[in-house]
Every structure is written in structure tokens, then in C-alpha cells.
Amino acid sequence: MISKNNPLDKVLEPNVIFADGWLLDASDFITEKRK
Amino acid sequence: MILDARGGFPNLEGRYHCCIIGSGPAGITLALKLADAGRRVLLLEAGDREVTTESQDLYEGLILGHDYFPLSAPRLRALGGTSGHWGGQCMLLDHFDFLPRRDVPLSGWPIRYADLEPYQAEAAQILQTGSFRSQNRKPADNTGTIDIVDQRFSSDRPFYDMENNDPVRFGIKYLAFLKGSRQVDLVLNANVVGFNVDDTTGRIVGVRVHTYDGQRGNVTADCFVLAMGALENSRMLLHLNREQGDRFGNQNDMVGRCFMEHLTIHNNVYFITKRLYSHSSTWEFERLFRRAIPELLLSPSHKQMLKNGWTNTVVRLGRLNREPLEIDDIPASDFIDKLKFNEDYFFTGRSSIVGEQQPNLASRILLTEEKDRFGLRVVGLDLQLKPNDIETLRSSTIEVAKFLIRTGLGRMQMEPALWDLETTEHLPLDFFSHHMGGARMSLSSDTGVVDADCKVHGSKNLYVAGSGVFATGGHANPTFTIVQLALRLADHLIGNAA
Numbered sequence A: 001m002i003s004k005n006n007p008l009d010k011v012l013e014p015n016v017i018f019a020d021g022w023l024l025d026a027s028d029f030i031t032e033k034r035k
Numbered sequence B: 001m002i003l004d005a006r007g008g009f010p011n012l013e014g015r016y017h018c019c020i021i022g023s024g025p026a027g028i029t030l031a032l033k034l035a036d037a038g039r040r041v042l043l044l045e046a047g048d049r050e051v052t053t054e055s056q057d058l059y060e061g062l063i064l065g066h067d068y069f070p071l072s073a074p075r076l077r078a079l080g081g082t083s084g085h086w087g088g089q090c091m092l093l094d095h096f097d098f099l100p101r102r103d104v105p106l107s108g109w110p111i112r113y114a115d116l117e118p119y120q121a122e123a124a125q126i127l128q129t130g131s132f133r134s135q136n137r138k139p140a141d142n143t144g145t146i147d148i149v150d151q152r153f154s155s156d157r158p159f160y161d162m163e164n165n166d167p168v169r170f171g172i173k174y175l176a177f178l179k180g181s182r183q184v185d186l187v188l189n190a191n192v193v194g195f196n197v198d199d200t201t202g203r204i205v206g207v208r209v210h211t212y213d214g215q216r217g218n219v220t221a222d223c224f225v226l227a228m229g230a231l232e233n234s235r236m237l238l239h240l241n242r243e244q245g246d247r248f249g250n251q252n253d254m255v256g257r258c259f260m261e262h263l264t265i266h267n268n269v270y271f272i273t274k275r276l277y278s279h280s281s282t283w284e285f286e287r288l289f290r291r292a293i294p295e296l297l298l299s300p301s302h303k304q305m306l307k308n309g310w311t312n313t314v315v316r317l318g319r320l321n322r323e324p325l326e327i328d329d330i331p332a333s334d335f336i337d338k339l340k341f342n343e344d345y346f347f348t349g350r351s352s353i354v355g356e357q358q359p360n361l362a363s364r365i366l367l368t369e370e371k372d373r374f375g376l377r378v379v380g381l382d383l384q385l386k387p388n389d390i391e392t393l394r395s396s397t398i399e400v401a402k403f404l405i406r407t408g409l410g411r412m413q414m415e416p417a418l419w420d421l422e423t424t425e426h427l428p429l430d431f432f433s434h435h436m437g438g439a440r441m442s443l444s445s446d447t448g449v450v451d452a453d454c455k456v457h458g459s460k461n462l463y464v465a466g467s468g469v470f471a472t473g474g475h476a477n478p479t480f481t482i483v484q485l486a487l488r489l490a491d492h493l494i495g496n497a498a
Helices: B025-036 B053-059 B113-127 B175-180 B230-244 B283-291 B302-308 B387-407 B479-494
Strands: A016-019 A022-025 B002-004 B018-021 B041-044 B136-139 B146-150 B184-188 B191-197 B204-210 B216-220 B223-226 B262-273 B295-300 B313-318 B346-356 B364-371 B377-382 B410-413 B462-464
Touching (some): A016 B387, A022 B387, B025 B041, B025 B113, B025 B175, B025 B184, B025 B479, B113 B479, B146 B387, B204 B223, B223 B479, B230 B364, B230 B377, B262 B387, B295 B302, B295 B387, B313 B387, B346 B387, B387 B410
Parallel strands (some): B018 B041, B041 B184, B223 B462
Antiparallel strands (some): B136 B146, B146 B295, B191 B204, B262 B346, B262 B410, B295 B313, B313 B346, B364 B377
């Protein structure tokens, strides 16, 4: 299982996306498949 | 001394240096300072000591433009004016609010921050904030894009806490002074319905007053100050100009124009990562958030504003709670599972964006065809917004979100209609009941109504006090600036002006 990061990582150059009402960074999403 | 026009307008004797029309924060501040300098003042208040229906009903008006509050709701027509129900938040305009901006038409005041700075301590005393001791803004990080607005008074509050403090109610706080003053005569229930003008000299020589029971009176003074609130000041000036051929600040049809409000959209939740240890880079922010009563204010920097053509905005971050995100704040059930972080690990709070409206000639205060009980035309408000006003709210919110992402501090929500840049009718816009403009300050009558001394362009002895003279509004709550301007006007009338 992927461990969730906390505290959040710093993102030097944010790439803001809008998802379900949230302003997130594109890197916030898990791209790997869960084991 | 306090007199009452109910039952007949009182017989006033002797000469008044100044007649102030309206007893809100601007009018009472002016009266305090003029009286202190030994000037004899007549203060006319259309309402009673407390709000009465027959007075308050005269604040009804017509909404002609953007949807807005009923016009009798955000203001009070009684002793102390709208301070009778204000939230009490005191902030100062930024230095750069007074400067012209390339992408903001009609921006720039004929005075500067430094012209009001000498009145900070006196304003703080009148508003009981404790002295102002701060640098206004400081960079939030090394990118130069976001500032922390750090306005702090000696009470160690950034500004008044609406929940825990009791704001100054001018009608209560200064009642004893008004009762006991030998310099100030306050007449309650005195409705000013017009001006008497000397056609030869152009001087205002008197005002005509009606009472609620049909009595009439005339008042004379050396000079006159409109301190009735932005909507009524413009209304009275429009009436005066109808009678006087547009020679009182309306030479270029500017009276009532550039009405401005503070726009706000509630963006709902934001969160801050839980693990804020002293060794982490976010520790400094934890300290700031804990000190931020009631809110932490993050604002795009001046440089960023100018670069993007934005107006002055601030994101207000409410106090953090220890509760995790509520399920209602995560609309899609599987949404959080797709993210690298977990909803259980965060402090949460509420945020809103507050923005400055650009001066806009089309946004204006008008006279309608409808008449009130005294035969005066009822006011109409045609509030108009520019696309840039909304774009600024959107972009500034995103800029603050970027800051939270960049620093690893957290994430925030945004109102979806704002992201989609919906038309203003579909945006959940709210307003602060901050009425600014309509009698804007300007170098000439081409772009405004009053000069740098708040004197109506083209007049010899007619002045305007209050936020109606604001050339631009910044994001700051206006009362502190209103009081500073009234103190400066008093100095001008006394002859102490720098």
C-alpha cells in the first residue's frame, strides 16, 4: 500500500488544477497502481 | 448640547463655524476635533438617538444594477450612524492604494499615505484600537508573490475581533461629550432637504431643514460638510446640482459615479498540514496562524498586482480547527483515495477572498423619479462590476493556493463558479456594506467631485466627509481611513493643514 505523505512535500513550481472544488497540484494525484 | 427638532425646529442663536450634516463616525470625529479647537459646530442628525421606523424608512432606495442588499439594511439613520451596527474591524489602506496603476483606470488619489499617516494615532484613540504599530505587509516567502498583511494595534490584535470585542458605537461612546459640549449643538430629527446658495458668490449660505411633524427651519454657518454616508452624500449633491446647474462637483457628470464595494466570495475550506514541528519549515506559519485573531490575511504583493493588472485583494484564512476534513467537503467519495495525502491529518479552516472593485463610471448612485415624504427624489443604486473585478478574485485565490502548495503548507477549496469565471449573476458574490465613491477625490472636476481637501470642486465652502470621497477602495475595511480623513479635514477647516 502506498504510504500517504504528511507533511506535504514542497512543490517548487506548482501546476494548479481544479478538482472537485479543490485547488490542487497536478502532482497530488497517485499515479502508481495500488498493490 | 443636544436639541430635538421633534415638535418644532429649535431656535439656534449665534454664528456657527461649521454645519456638519450627519452624525456617523465622520461627522462626530469632525465635531470632536473642531470643538477641541474652539470652533462652534452645528451637527444635524436626521434620525433620533436610536433608530426609528420613520427615519430608517427614508433610507429605502431602488436597486438598478447588480443584485444588492435593500438600501435601508446596510446603514443606520440615527445618532452615531452606521457605527451602530458595524463589525468594528479597523484596517489601514496600503501605501500603494493611493498611487496610480497603469491597468486600473481612474486609480490614484491626489493625496498619499503620508498625508493620512499623521492622523493614525488620533484615529486609533477615537476608535479605541490602541496605537498602530506595524509595517502593514511583509513577504510570505522569497518568491515576492504573496505578502502577509500584518496590521497590528497595541492591543496585540491585527484588527478588531468581531466576536470578542465591542466596537465603538459613536452614538453611545460620544453621547456624554455631545450633551456636555458648549461648542457643539446637536439637533436630532433634523432632515436636510436643500441648500441656500448666494448666486453672486456661489457660497452655500444655509441649509433647509424639515422635521417629521411638518415644521421647517433654516440653518446658517460659515461652511458645510456632508457626512451622511456615500449614498446620501451623492444624493444631496445630485439634488443641489439639479438646482444649481451642475456647478458643485458635477461639471463633468461625476457626482454619484464610481460607486465601489468590497466584493467577497467564500471559498470554503482550506487545510494546513498537521505536523508543524519546530524543525519544520512550516513552524513559523503555525505560530502566525495561532496569533491570527480572527484571521490570517494573505495578499498578492504589489509587484504581482501590477504585473497582472489585478486590484488589491486579500484571502482571509479563518482560525484553524483540529477537526479533520468533513465528508461534505470531499464531494466524490473516492476523491481522497486518489490523492497522496490523507484527510485525517490536517487542521482545517474557512477562507474567503475579499477584493477591490475597480473605479467604474457605470457603477453609480442616481436619483430616481420616485419621491420621499419630503419631496426629495429617492436614491437608486446601479452597482456595476467589470470582468476584471472577477478575474482578480479568481487569480488572487489561485495565487494564494500556489503559495500553500509551494510551501507544503496545505491546500484550499475554491468556489467552482469562480474557477469557471461564470457571469456575475451566477457567482455567489457577497458584499461588505462598504459604500465607497460617488464623491471621489480628484485633482480636477474631470475625474471627481472633491479636491484633496475634500472641498467640492467649484464650491467655496462645501465639503464631503466619509468613504464617498475614496478614489479607490483597496481591500481594507474603510472606517479607520474615514476617521483619518475627517481629522485631516478638521485640520483644514481650522487652518492647521500642512
